[in-house]
Amino acid sequence: MPPDCKAKRTRPLSPNIQIYRPQLTSVLSIANRITGVVLSAGAVGLVIxxxxxxxxxxPYAAVQGAIGSWVGKVVLFGCTFAFFLHLCGGIRHLVWDTVHGYELRSIYISGWAVVIASVVLTVAAWVASFFVAG
Structure with a gap:
């Protein structure tokens, strides 16, 4: 095109980008991948x-001191939650492998069940650890 014929062109934006809202299923799918990475890092920490x-x-006292700090406890709490979210999500996928729970209502019920169970199991594990340790 000759330079005088070039009109200013603006790239059209997809309306989907402007109105997209993350769905529970997509958030849990991404969270499952993230928790897998967190658990891999946690496994390295366990080996250390x-x-x-x-x-x-x-050396044990040094590592134990790091784990016992408030930052270490936050990391351990995050790893615990990641473990239970990944576990519950995996159980949900095992149920799906039996070709059950594909109705939209069941998908959302099982998704919220994964989130709630992960929170409850994380809190229960930490409460139990205080009774065992204390």
């Missing part, structure tokens, strides 16, 4: 803790 325990009292 075990190696420190095998290395002797001083």
């Amino acid at each position: 803790w075990l190696v420190a325990a095998a290395a002797g009292p001083q």
